[in-house]
Amino acid sequence: MKITAEVVNGNCPTCSELTMLVGLANDVYRCMNCGSDLHQHINGKISYLPIMPARADGGKPFVKEWK
Numbered sequence: 001m002k003i004t005a006e007v008v009n010g011n012c013p014t015c016s017e018l019t020m021l022v023g024l025a026n027d028v029y030r031c032m033n034c035g036s037d038l039h040q041h042i043n044g045k046i047s048y049l050p051i052m053p054a055r056a057d058g059g060k061p062f063v064k065e066w067k
């Protein structure tokens, strides 16, 4: 059985790198550089926004390094 994942090049907003993004679900991609999950937005041009749960304390989202 062949498993195919959609891999695209994109500019990750979390690590600010032009890197490979692997498609996980509908419009959800994961950055291969920092491991952030991104949501793909297409309006005129393709852009990616990090998926971050809103924090109750209003603090800056913490991006975990994936090893």
Ligand SMILES: [Zn+2]
Pocket: 012, 013, 014, 015, 016, 017, 019, 031, 032, 033, 034, 035, 036
């Ligand atoms: Zn990244």
